[in-house]
Amino acid sequence: MENILFLAHTESDGSLSKAALEALGAAVELCSGQKNATLTVGLIGEQIDAALTAAGGCGAARCLAVCGEDFGVSRYASDAAAAEALLGACKASLVLAPASSRFCRALPGLAQRVSGRIDTQVSALDSSSGELRVQRWFYRQRMVATLSQSQRPWILLLSSGAFSPWQGGSPALKAEQISVELPDTCKRTKVEGFQAPPADAQTIRPDAKILFVAGAGWTKKQAAPENDAKKAETLIRGFISSAKASLGSSKSLVDLSAQGQEVLSFMSHLNQVGQTGSTPRHPKGLSTCCHGEEPHVVGWRFISERRAINLDAGCGWAHGKADVLYVADAFEVMEKLNELLAKG
Amino acid sequence: MTTNGFQIVVCASLVPDPLQTLEPASGQGTPTLKNEAMLPAVLDPWAAHSLYEAAHLAKNVPGSKVYLVSLAPKAKLQQLMMTVAQKVPFELVALDGSASGFTDAFEVAAALASAIEKIPGLDRSRLLLFGGCSSASRDAGVTMQLVGERLGILDQFLAVDELKVQSDGSLRILERIEGGRYQVSVCSGAPAMLAWATGNLPEPANSPQVGMQNMRVVMPALQKAASVSVGAGSINYVNVELPKQVRSTKVVKDVSAAEIAQELFEWISN
Numbered sequence: 001m002e003n004i005l006f007l008a009h010t011e012s013d014g015s016l017s018k019a020a021l022e023a024l025g026a027a028v029e030l031c032s033g034q035k036n037a038t039l040t041v042g043l044i045g046e047q048i049d050a051a052l053t054a055a056g057g058c059g060a061a062r063c064l065a066v067c068g069e070d071f072g073v074s075r076y077a078s079d080a081a082a083a084e085a086l087l088g089a090c091k092a093s094l095v096l097a098p099a100s101s102r103f104c105r106a107l108p109g110l111a112q113r114v115s116g117r118i119d120t121q122v123s124a125l126d127s128s129s130g131e132l133r134v135q136r137w138f139y140r141q142r143m144v145a146t147l148s149q150s151q152r153p154w155i156l157l158l159s160s161g162a163f164s165p166w167q168g169g170s171p172a173l174k175a176e177q178i179s180v181e182l183p184d185t186c187k188r189t190k191v192e193g194f195q196a197p198p199a200d201a202q203t204i205r206p207d208a209k210i211l212f213v214a215g216a217g218w219t220k221k222q223a224a225p226e227n228d229a230k231k232a233e234t235l236i237r238g239f240i241s242s243a244k245a246s247l248g249s250s251k252s253l254v255d256l257s258a259q260g261q262e263v264l265s266f267m268s269h270l271n272q273v274g275q276t277g278s279t280p281r282h283p284k285g286l287s288t289c290c291h292g293e294e295p296h297v298v299g300w301r302f303i304s305e306r307r308a309i310n311l312d313a314g315c316g317w318a319h320g321k322a323d324v325l326y327v328a329d330a331f332e333v334m335e336k337l338n339e340l341l342a343k344g
Numbered sequence: 345m346t347t348n349g350f351q352i353v354v355c356a357s358l359v360p361d362p363l364q365t366l367e368p369a370s371g372q373g374t375p376t377l378k379n380e381a382m383l384p385a386v387l388d389p390w391a392a393h394s395l396y397e398a399a400h401l402a403k404n405v406p407g408s409k410v411y412l413v414s415l416a417p418k419a420k421l422q423q424l425m426m427t428v429a430q431k432v433p434f435e436l437v438a439l440d441g442s443a444s445g446f447t448d449a450f451e452v453a454a455a456l457a458s459a460i461e462k463i464p465g466l467d468r469s470r471l472l473l474f475g476g477c478s479s480a481s482r483d484a485g486v487t488m489q490l491v492g493e494r495l496g497i498l499d500q501f502l503a504v505d506e507l508k509v510q511s512d513g514s515l516r517i518l519e520r521i522e523g524g525r526y527q528v529s530v531c532s533g534a535p536a537m538l539a540w541a542t543g544n545l546p547e548p549a550n551s552p553q554v555g556m557q558n559m560r561v562v563m564p565a566l567q568k569a570a571s572v573s574v575g576a577g578s579i580n581y582v583n584v585e586l587p588k589q590v591r592s593t594k595v596v597k598d599v600s601a602a603e604i605a606q607e608l609f610e611w612i613s614n
């Protein structure tokens with residue numbers, strides 16, 4: 001029998017993120033599939049009202065909250081202290097939480113404090129054998145393991161996009177406040193704010209239906225001299241904005257910009273997918289001017305439908321990895337595609 | 345400004361070269377990789393970036409020193425040091441043990457923290473603990489926080505791309521967060537733990553001089569490397585498998601750009 005704590009931090013408006021609602025959906029499902037399991041909701045944030053409504057009807061026996069200004073920011077020391085207090089108050093054996101940047105930073109420390117264990121980026125849960133088994137990837141999405149854990153508490157940070165979100169219900173939860181006094185040693189770090197590209201330069205869109213991946217080929221010398229990096233930039237920008245796509249890049253392309261070569265001005269290493277980049281989740285992905293290789297391909301693990309445009313019919317990454325390979329000039333195809341998208 | 349400089353301890357192990365195809369080996373007990381011992385190894389990429397950032401910081405803040413703490417099979421580590429030691433100056437603290445991705449992060453963190461505690465003369469008030477935000481083996485992104493917690497470090501940062509030491513000695517840090525944004529934080533100073541993403545520095549070129557200087561300490565460090573036993577701990581691996589889907593790729597050739605664009609347009613739109 002597991003005593004489950006669903007743990008979430010609220011957003012600045014007191015709501016729960018999509019990833020948090022997915023973790024709640026998973027917690028409710030796991031709890032209902034286990035005999036005598038109990039569910040507690042634990043919330044951390046400056047405000048929590050919208051979260052109490054969003055989590056309504058989830059069947060939690062209790063809802064505990066650590067609130068206040070000190071807990072509105074994403075900071076290791078205050079988040080670890082709040083999570084420790086919440087876990088201490090409900091003595092859960094299992095903690096389910098979203099794998100947000102905030103919790104990925106803070107909850108390993110919680111595991112250490114309570115002599116528990118933690119797994120991150122969990123992509124599936126299964127308790128049908130009577131024992132809880134979780135799935136997560138190893139070696140940068142090269143292989144997937146199913147594992148169980150004898151140590152408790154066990155903290156599981158769930159990958160965003162892998163579970164169905166809690167749809168809400170009633171009644172809204174009522175929270176018991178847990179008070180946490182933060183010593184000065186927990187306030188040495190101040191969060192100053194965020195740095196984001198201006199709205200028109202925002203190219204990373206986790207919720208986009210399509211990921212557009214640009215490779216170093218866009219900056220290579222082309223048969224038609226007018227097809228240069230400037231033109232590439234216009235074509236890629238045009239596509240990203242009209243298809244509302246998220247922009248990914250190969251490592252080679254972002255490395256070129258680090259070396260100061262002429263490249264696409266809006267591309268940074270935050271766009272890089274793969275071994276030392278991200279592995280985003282999108283229903284579709286279009287690869288252009290990418291030769292790939294294994295470290296690039298792992299960035300495509302969670303892209304369901306994949307198509308590629310490459311001049312080279314032998315393009316290493318496309319064969320066996322993409323559904324369709326168009327052997328063509330990406331400059332020409334993207335120009336035509338942008339025209340079609342503009343017409344709607 | 346910090347007058348005595350930082351004591352930067354970088355935790356970095358080795359991983360199979362990412363260009364290799366990896367396959368889990370079937371069998372009893374803790375999983376392994378096929379031909380694991382034979383696979384060429386590289387310094388774990390994100391941790392390697394943190395080493396380059398550490399060296400860069402140490403160069404700019406007089407009195408700083410870089411330690412590289414590495415838990416890996418000794419023979420492989422020795423081989424890797426032939427190249428890594430030529431990159432930037434550091435003092436190696438070697439631990440001889442498994443670098444498998446299937447080891448328990450808690451056991452690894454315990455071994456690393458205990459080795460750091462034993463570094464002679466380490467001034468923990470000036471400690472900056474560096475490492476990668478996630479390994480290319482276990483890929484859990486938890487080890488550095490566990491080590492930090494064991495060392496009592498309450499200022500921790502994950503997926504760092506930039507660290508600036510400000511004129512008052514405080515640390516201004518940029519961490520990657522959701523949606524291609526950075527969180528900007530200022531920490532009043534050391535001690536702190538920074539688990540790095542890519543950072544902003546290219547891989548340094550090999551320098552035979554740096555290599556020679558490092559090797560004087562690297563070889564004795566390897567010789568006296570304590571052997572540590574790290575395993576799967578309380579994890580029970582039910583199975584490990586490669587993703588199954590090999591796609592049958594349809595190759596579309598000798599079709600005009602306009603037709604391809606039309607097909608892609610329909611695909612995107614539905």
Ligand SMILES: Cc1cc2nc3c(=O)[nH]c(=O)nc-3n(C[C@H](O)[C@H](O)[C@H](O)COP(=O)(O)OP(=O)(O)OC[C@H]3O[C@@H](n4cnc5c(N)ncnc54)[C@H](O)[C@@H]3O)c2cc1C
Nearest residue numbers: 215216217250251274275276289290291292293296311330
């Ligand atoms: C430790 C390590 C980590 C790595 N991590 C990553 C990672 O995280 N992500 C990553 O992406 N890579 C990574 N790599 C690098 C990876 O192995 C490849 O080298 C890289 O992905 C290749 O980039 P590319 O395909 O953009 O460039 P290239 O290999 O230069 O390929 C360019 C392609 O563009 C095509 N092309 C050119 N012009 C046109 C045109 N007009 N129309 C259509 N096609 C055209 C060419 O045919 C060619 O196939 C890593 C490597 C190592 C060693």
